[in-house]
Amino acid sequence: MATTFKTLTNNDVTSTRTLLHEAIPITGTIVSGTYAGDGNIKNYSHGMFQSVYDYPFLSSSANHIFDLTAGYSATSALSGAASVLNSKKINIYNQMAQVLVGYDTNGDIQEFDQNGDLTEGNKIQEAVFINFARLLTKDEVKKGSFELKVYTDGTPVTPTTLATISDYGAANAYKINSPAGEYGILYTSSATPNATSGVGLLYYQAGVAILTGSVFIGGFGAPLAVYDTASFDAVLSASFITSSADGLRNRVNNIQFNNTTELNSTIYFCRANHNDFNYSSNPTYMSASKIQVKNNSSDSPVSYITTVGMYSADNELLAVAKLSEPIKKTPETELTLRVRLDY
Numbered sequence: 001m002a003t004t005f006k007t008l009t010n011n012d013v014t015s016t017r018t019l020l021h022e023a024i025p026i027t028g029t030i031v032s033g034t035y036a037g038d039g040n041i042k043n044y045s046h047g048m049f050q051s052v053y054d055y056p057f058l059s060s061s062a063n064h065i066f067d068l069t070a071g072y073s074a075t076s077a078l079s080g081a082a083s084v085l086n087s088k089k090i091n092i093y094n095q096m097a098q099v100l101v102g103y104d105t106n107g108d109i110q111e112f113d114q115n116g117d118l119t120e121g122n123k124i125q126e127a128v129f130i131n132f133a134r135l136l137t138k139d140e141v142k143k144g145s146f147e148l149k150v151y152t153d154g155t156p157v158t159p160t161t162l163a164t165i166s167d168y169g170a171a172n173a174y175k176i177n178s179p180a181g182e183y184g185i186l187y188t189s190s191a192t193p194n195a196t197s198g199v200g201l202l203y204y205q206a207g208v209a210i211l212t213g214s215v216f217i218g219g220f221g222a223p224l225a226v227y228d229t230a231s232f233d234a235v236l237s238a239s240f241i242t243s244s245a246d247g248l249r250n251r252v253n254n255i256q257f258n259n260t261t262e263l264n265s266t267i268y269f270c271r272a273n274h275n276d277f278n279y280s281s282n283p284t285y286m287s288a289s290k291i292q293v294k295n296n297s298s299d300s301p302v303s304y305i306t307t308v309g310m311y312s313a314d315n316e317l318l319a320v321a322k323l324s325e326p327i328k329k330t331p332e333t334e335l336t337l338r339v340r341l342d343y
Helices: 028-033 087-101 232-236 241-249
Strands: 011-025 041-044 049-051 064-072 124-134 145-149 163-164 175-176 181-187 200-203 208-212 252-272 301-309 315-331 335-342
Touching: 011 028, 028 252, 028 301, 049 241, 064 087, 064 200, 064 232, 064 241, 087 124, 087 208, 087 241, 124 241, 145 208, 175 200, 232 335, 301 335, 315 335
Parallel strands: none
Antiparallel strands: 011 252, 041 049, 049 064, 064 124, 124 208, 145 163, 145 252, 163 181, 175 181, 181 200, 200 208, 252 335, 301 315
Protein backbone atom coordinates (compact mmCIF):
# COMPACT_ATOMS: atom_id res chain seq x y z
CA MET A 1 0.00 0.00 0.00
CA ALA A 2 1.36 3.38 -0.99
CA THR A 3 2.13 5.91 1.72
CA THR A 4 2.75 8.89 -0.56
CA PHE A 5 0.67 9.95 -3.55
CA LYS A 6 1.09 12.28 -6.48
CA THR A 7 -1.93 13.91 -8.10
CA LEU A 8 -2.32 13.65 -11.88
CA THR A 9 -3.34 16.87 -13.62
CA ASN A 10 -5.03 17.34 -17.00
CA ASN A 11 -1.59 17.81 -18.51
CA ASP A 12 -0.68 14.29 -17.40
CA VAL A 13 -3.61 12.52 -19.09
CA THR A 14 -4.50 12.03 -22.75
CA SER A 15 -6.80 9.70 -24.71
CA THR A 16 -6.24 7.86 -27.99
CA ARG A 17 -8.37 5.79 -30.37
CA THR A 18 -6.85 2.98 -32.43
CA LEU A 19 -8.56 0.89 -35.11
CA LEU A 20 -7.24 -2.65 -35.50
CA HIS A 21 -8.11 -4.60 -38.65
CA GLU A 22 -8.12 -8.32 -39.37
CA ALA A 23 -8.54 -9.95 -42.78
CA ILE A 24 -11.51 -12.34 -42.92
CA PRO A 25 -11.60 -14.82 -45.85
CA ILE A 26 -14.67 -17.03 -46.34
CA THR A 27 -14.23 -19.50 -49.17
CA GLY A 28 -17.10 -20.71 -51.32
CA THR A 29 -16.42 -24.31 -50.33
CA ILE A 30 -17.38 -23.54 -46.74
CA VAL A 31 -20.45 -21.55 -47.76
CA SER A 32 -21.74 -24.13 -50.22
CA GLY A 33 -21.38 -26.96 -47.71
CA THR A 34 -17.91 -28.44 -47.27
CA TYR A 35 -18.98 -31.41 -45.22
CA ALA A 36 -21.00 -34.47 -46.18
CA GLY A 37 -24.69 -33.76 -46.03
CA ASP A 38 -24.01 -30.06 -45.54
CA GLY A 39 -23.16 -30.70 -41.90
CA ASN A 40 -22.07 -27.11 -41.41
CA ILE A 41 -25.43 -25.78 -42.62
CA LYS A 42 -28.17 -25.53 -40.00
CA ASN A 43 -31.86 -25.13 -40.85
CA TYR A 44 -34.55 -24.42 -38.27
CA SER A 45 -38.12 -25.61 -37.87
CA HIS A 46 -39.43 -22.05 -38.18
CA GLY A 47 -37.85 -21.87 -41.64
CA MET A 48 -37.10 -18.14 -41.45
CA PHE A 49 -33.32 -18.25 -41.85
CA GLN A 50 -30.36 -20.56 -42.28
CA SER A 51 -27.08 -20.58 -40.34
CA VAL A 52 -23.65 -21.35 -41.77
CA TYR A 53 -20.77 -22.66 -39.66
CA ASP A 54 -17.11 -23.31 -40.47
CA TYR A 55 -17.38 -26.88 -39.13
CA PRO A 56 -20.31 -29.24 -38.62
CA PHE A 57 -22.50 -27.25 -36.25
CA LEU A 58 -22.76 -30.09 -33.73
CA SER A 59 -18.99 -29.99 -33.26
CA SER A 60 -17.65 -28.19 -30.18
CA SER A 61 -15.09 -26.42 -32.38
CA ALA A 62 -17.68 -25.00 -34.80
CA ASN A 63 -17.87 -21.23 -35.22
CA HIS A 64 -20.97 -19.44 -36.43
CA ILE A 65 -20.09 -17.46 -39.60
CA PHE A 66 -23.34 -15.88 -40.79
CA ASP A 67 -27.08 -16.30 -41.24
CA LEU A 68 -28.89 -16.24 -44.58
CA THR A 69 -32.48 -15.25 -45.20
CA ALA A 70 -34.63 -13.69 -47.90
CA GLY A 71 -37.80 -11.64 -48.15
CA TYR A 72 -39.74 -9.02 -50.01
CA SER A 73 -41.68 -5.87 -49.36
CA ALA A 74 -45.44 -5.88 -48.95
CA THR A 75 -45.58 -3.68 -52.07
CA SER A 76 -43.53 -6.18 -54.11
CA ALA A 77 -45.19 -7.93 -57.04
CA LEU A 78 -44.22 -11.22 -55.37
CA SER A 79 -46.33 -10.61 -52.29
CA GLY A 80 -49.62 -12.43 -52.40
CA ALA A 81 -51.65 -15.12 -50.74
CA ALA A 82 -50.41 -17.73 -53.22
CA SER A 83 -46.75 -17.27 -52.25
CA VAL A 84 -45.25 -19.88 -49.92
CA LEU A 85 -44.61 -18.46 -46.43
CA ASN A 86 -45.80 -15.11 -47.75
CA SER A 87 -46.30 -13.47 -44.35
CA LYS A 88 -42.94 -14.69 -43.07
CA LYS A 89 -41.10 -13.31 -46.09
CA ILE A 90 -42.79 -9.94 -45.67
CA ASN A 91 -42.02 -10.01 -41.95
CA ILE A 92 -38.37 -10.79 -42.65
CA TYR A 93 -38.11 -7.81 -45.01
CA ASN A 94 -39.95 -5.51 -42.59
CA GLN A 95 -37.82 -6.61 -39.65
CA MET A 96 -34.58 -5.91 -41.51
CA ALA A 97 -35.87 -2.61 -42.91
CA GLN A 98 -37.19 -1.50 -39.53
CA VAL A 99 -33.75 -1.90 -37.94
CA LEU A 100 -31.58 -0.78 -40.85
CA VAL A 101 -33.70 1.84 -42.65
CA GLY A 102 -36.20 3.02 -40.04
CA TYR A 103 -39.53 4.80 -40.39
CA ASP A 104 -40.72 7.69 -42.51
CA THR A 105 -42.56 10.76 -41.24
CA ASN A 106 -45.87 8.86 -41.41
CA GLY A 107 -44.61 6.10 -39.15
CA ASP A 108 -44.36 3.56 -42.00
CA ILE A 109 -41.36 1.26 -42.42
CA GLN A 110 -39.17 2.53 -45.25
CA GLU A 111 -37.97 0.22 -48.01
CA PHE A 112 -34.31 -0.38 -48.82
CA ASP A 113 -33.08 2.15 -51.36
CA GLN A 114 -30.77 1.22 -54.21
CA ASN A 115 -28.62 4.36 -54.00
CA GLY A 116 -29.11 5.23 -50.33
CA ASP A 117 -31.23 8.31 -51.07
CA LEU A 118 -34.39 7.51 -49.14
CA THR A 119 -36.37 10.35 -50.69
CA GLU A 120 -36.28 9.04 -54.25
CA GLY A 121 -34.75 6.44 -56.55
CA ASN A 122 -35.26 2.73 -57.07
CA LYS A 123 -36.16 0.52 -54.14
CA ILE A 124 -34.85 -2.93 -53.31
CA GLN A 125 -38.10 -4.80 -52.79
CA GLU A 126 -36.86 -8.39 -53.20
CA ALA A 127 -33.62 -9.24 -51.44
CA VAL A 128 -31.40 -11.80 -49.80
CA PHE A 129 -29.76 -10.89 -46.48
CA ILE A 130 -26.35 -11.99 -45.17
CA ASN A 131 -26.08 -11.38 -41.43
CA PHE A 132 -22.44 -11.83 -40.44
CA ALA A 133 -21.62 -13.04 -36.93
CA ARG A 134 -20.10 -10.57 -34.49
CA LEU A 135 -17.25 -13.07 -34.14
CA LEU A 136 -16.15 -12.06 -37.64
CA THR A 137 -17.10 -8.39 -37.93
CA LYS A 138 -16.05 -7.34 -34.40
CA ASP A 139 -17.02 -3.67 -34.03
CA GLU A 140 -17.63 -3.09 -37.74
CA VAL A 141 -16.64 -4.04 -41.28
CA LYS A 142 -13.84 -1.83 -42.60
CA LYS A 143 -15.18 0.51 -45.26
CA GLY A 144 -13.98 -0.25 -48.77
CA SER A 145 -12.71 -3.74 -47.89
CA PHE A 146 -15.79 -5.88 -48.61
CA GLU A 147 -15.71 -8.16 -51.65
CA LEU A 148 -18.24 -10.82 -52.61
CA LYS A 149 -17.59 -13.00 -55.65
CA VAL A 150 -20.84 -14.58 -56.77
CA TYR A 151 -22.16 -16.25 -59.90
CA THR A 152 -25.02 -14.13 -61.25
CA ASP A 153 -25.85 -16.10 -64.41
CA GLY A 154 -26.42 -19.68 -65.46
CA THR A 155 -27.54 -22.26 -62.94
CA PRO A 156 -25.98 -23.43 -59.69
CA VAL A 157 -24.93 -26.61 -61.53
CA THR A 158 -23.34 -24.76 -64.46
CA PRO A 159 -22.72 -21.12 -63.43
CA THR A 160 -21.40 -18.87 -66.19
CA THR A 161 -20.86 -15.28 -64.99
CA LEU A 162 -18.71 -14.54 -61.95
CA ALA A 163 -19.32 -11.02 -60.66
CA THR A 164 -17.26 -9.22 -58.04
CA ILE A 165 -19.56 -7.18 -55.80
CA SER A 166 -17.84 -4.66 -53.57
CA ASP A 167 -18.37 -1.39 -51.70
CA TYR A 168 -16.13 0.49 -54.13
CA GLY A 169 -15.15 3.94 -52.90
CA ALA A 170 -17.04 3.55 -49.63
CA ALA A 171 -14.08 4.71 -47.54
CA ASN A 172 -14.92 8.27 -48.60
CA ALA A 173 -18.52 7.94 -49.83
CA TYR A 174 -20.51 6.01 -47.25
CA LYS A 175 -24.02 6.89 -46.08
CA ILE A 176 -25.04 7.95 -42.57
CA ASN A 177 -28.85 8.16 -42.86
CA SER A 178 -29.50 4.82 -41.15
CA PRO A 179 -30.54 4.22 -37.53
CA ALA A 180 -28.09 1.28 -37.51
CA GLY A 181 -25.06 3.41 -38.34
CA GLU A 182 -23.03 3.82 -41.50
CA TYR A 183 -23.52 1.85 -44.70
CA GLY A 184 -22.18 1.69 -48.25
CA ILE A 185 -23.56 0.87 -51.68
CA LEU A 186 -22.51 -2.44 -53.24
CA TYR A 187 -21.57 -2.29 -56.93
CA THR A 188 -20.62 -4.91 -59.51
CA SER A 189 -17.88 -2.74 -61.00
CA SER A 190 -15.40 -0.19 -59.74
CA ALA A 191 -15.42 1.56 -63.12
CA THR A 192 -19.02 2.76 -63.13
CA PRO A 193 -20.42 3.06 -59.60
CA ASN A 194 -23.32 5.48 -59.90
CA ALA A 195 -26.82 6.13 -58.61
CA THR A 196 -28.37 3.37 -60.75
CA SER A 197 -25.67 0.66 -60.72
CA GLY A 198 -25.98 -0.39 -57.09
CA VAL A 199 -26.92 -4.02 -56.47
CA GLY A 200 -27.03 -4.01 -52.70
CA LEU A 201 -26.16 -2.38 -49.40
CA LEU A 202 -23.61 -3.12 -46.69
CA TYR A 203 -24.25 -1.95 -43.12
CA TYR A 204 -20.85 -1.71 -41.46
CA GLN A 205 -21.66 -1.63 -37.75
CA ALA A 206 -24.58 -4.06 -38.04
CA GLY A 207 -22.56 -6.48 -40.19
CA VAL A 208 -25.39 -7.03 -42.68
CA ALA A 209 -25.06 -7.30 -46.47
CA ILE A 210 -28.15 -7.03 -48.69
CA LEU A 211 -28.33 -8.07 -52.35
CA THR A 212 -31.18 -7.21 -54.67
CA GLY A 213 -32.76 -10.17 -56.42
CA SER A 214 -32.43 -8.50 -59.81
CA VAL A 215 -28.66 -9.13 -59.85
CA PHE A 216 -29.29 -12.86 -60.37
CA ILE A 217 -30.13 -14.22 -63.83
CA GLY A 218 -31.10 -17.77 -64.68
CA GLY A 219 -31.55 -20.67 -62.27
CA PHE A 220 -31.26 -19.83 -58.61
CA GLY A 221 -32.15 -22.96 -56.63
CA ALA A 222 -29.76 -25.46 -55.13
CA PRO A 223 -28.00 -27.85 -57.54
CA LEU A 224 -30.08 -30.80 -58.75
CA ALA A 225 -33.14 -29.44 -56.95
CA VAL A 226 -36.51 -28.75 -58.51
CA TYR A 227 -35.68 -25.04 -58.54
CA ASP A 228 -32.32 -25.45 -60.26
CA THR A 229 -33.55 -23.76 -63.42
CA ALA A 230 -36.09 -21.45 -61.79
CA SER A 231 -35.47 -17.71 -61.58
CA PHE A 232 -34.76 -15.84 -58.36
CA ASP A 233 -38.32 -14.49 -58.25
CA ALA A 234 -39.78 -17.97 -58.77
CA VAL A 235 -37.68 -19.49 -56.00
CA LEU A 236 -38.37 -16.63 -53.60
CA SER A 237 -42.13 -16.73 -54.12
CA ALA A 238 -42.83 -20.43 -54.67
CA SER A 239 -40.43 -22.11 -52.23
CA PHE A 240 -39.29 -21.98 -48.65
CA ILE A 241 -36.90 -19.28 -47.44
CA THR A 242 -34.22 -21.94 -46.96
CA SER A 243 -34.40 -22.71 -50.70
CA SER A 244 -33.46 -19.09 -51.44
CA ALA A 245 -30.64 -19.39 -48.90
CA ASP A 246 -29.46 -22.59 -50.61
CA GLY A 247 -29.56 -20.84 -53.96
CA LEU A 248 -27.34 -18.00 -52.74
CA ARG A 249 -24.89 -20.33 -50.99
CA ASN A 250 -24.37 -22.38 -54.13
CA ARG A 251 -23.60 -19.26 -56.13
CA VAL A 252 -21.03 -17.80 -53.73
CA ASN A 253 -17.43 -18.18 -54.89
CA ASN A 254 -15.69 -16.19 -52.15
CA ILE A 255 -16.29 -13.55 -49.48
CA GLN A 256 -13.60 -11.43 -47.93
CA PHE A 257 -13.41 -8.27 -45.86
CA ASN A 258 -11.47 -6.66 -43.05
CA ASN A 259 -13.10 -6.31 -39.67
CA THR A 260 -12.43 -3.49 -37.22
CA THR A 261 -11.77 -3.53 -33.51
CA GLU A 262 -11.90 -0.12 -31.87
CA LEU A 263 -9.35 0.15 -29.09
CA ASN A 264 -9.76 3.18 -26.82
CA SER A 265 -6.91 4.05 -24.52
CA THR A 266 -6.25 6.54 -21.74
CA ILE A 267 -2.59 7.31 -21.27
CA TYR A 268 -1.29 8.57 -17.93
CA PHE A 269 2.14 10.20 -17.75
CA CYS A 270 3.35 9.47 -14.25
CA ARG A 271 6.20 11.87 -13.55
CA ALA A 272 8.71 11.28 -10.79
CA ASN A 273 10.69 14.48 -10.22
CA HIS A 274 14.21 14.49 -8.76
CA ASN A 275 12.90 14.72 -5.19
CA ASP A 276 10.03 12.23 -5.61
CA PHE A 277 9.97 8.53 -4.69
CA ASN A 278 13.62 8.24 -3.68
CA TYR A 279 12.64 6.16 -0.67
CA SER A 280 10.72 2.90 -0.49
CA SER A 281 7.91 1.92 1.87
CA ASN A 282 8.91 -1.74 1.58
CA PRO A 283 9.68 -3.07 5.11
CA THR A 284 12.87 -4.72 3.83
CA TYR A 285 14.17 -1.34 2.65
CA MET A 286 15.29 -0.56 6.22
CA SER A 287 17.23 -2.66 8.69
CA ALA A 288 18.36 -1.34 12.05
CA SER A 289 17.33 2.13 10.89
CA LYS A 290 19.69 1.86 7.93
CA ILE A 291 18.85 1.88 4.23
CA GLN A 292 19.89 -1.50 2.85
CA VAL A 293 20.72 -0.27 -0.66
CA LYS A 294 23.28 2.32 0.56
CA ASN A 295 26.89 1.37 1.05
CA ASN A 296 27.89 4.53 2.93
CA SER A 297 25.84 6.83 5.10
CA SER A 298 26.86 9.77 2.93
CA ASP A 299 25.47 8.18 -0.23
CA SER A 300 22.31 9.62 -1.78
CA PRO A 301 19.09 7.72 -1.13
CA VAL A 302 18.11 5.27 -3.84
CA SER A 303 15.03 3.21 -4.65
CA TYR A 304 13.90 0.87 -7.42
CA ILE A 305 10.55 1.42 -9.08
CA THR A 306 8.77 -1.82 -10.01
CA THR A 307 5.07 -0.91 -9.93
CA VAL A 308 2.79 2.03 -10.60
CA GLY A 309 -0.47 2.18 -8.67
CA MET A 310 -3.41 4.24 -9.91
CA TYR A 311 -5.60 5.50 -7.07
CA SER A 312 -8.95 7.25 -6.82
CA ALA A 313 -9.46 10.62 -5.15
CA ASP A 314 -10.07 8.84 -1.82
CA ASN A 315 -6.87 6.77 -2.18
CA GLU A 316 -8.57 3.52 -3.22
CA LEU A 317 -6.35 1.39 -5.49
CA LEU A 318 -8.00 1.09 -8.94
CA ALA A 319 -5.31 -0.30 -11.25
CA VAL A 320 -1.77 -1.60 -11.13
CA ALA A 321 0.89 -1.37 -13.86
CA LYS A 322 4.03 -3.51 -13.66
CA LEU A 323 7.36 -2.51 -15.16
CA SER A 324 9.29 -5.06 -17.19
CA GLU A 325 12.30 -4.53 -14.93
CA PRO A 326 13.08 -2.38 -11.85
CA ILE A 327 14.17 1.18 -12.63
CA LYS A 328 16.69 2.86 -10.35
CA LYS A 329 15.54 6.21 -8.90
CA THR A 330 17.87 8.71 -7.18
CA PRO A 331 17.74 12.46 -6.49
CA GLU A 332 19.91 12.93 -9.60
CA THR A 333 17.30 11.41 -11.94
CA GLU A 334 13.79 12.22 -13.10
CA LEU A 335 11.46 9.68 -14.69
CA THR A 336 8.27 9.76 -16.73
CA LEU A 337 6.40 6.45 -16.78
CA ARG A 338 3.77 6.05 -19.49
CA VAL A 339 0.82 3.97 -18.26
CA ARG A 340 -1.83 2.99 -20.82
CA LEU A 341 -5.29 1.76 -19.88
CA ASP A 342 -7.10 0.03 -22.76
CA TYR A 343 -10.86 -0.52 -22.93
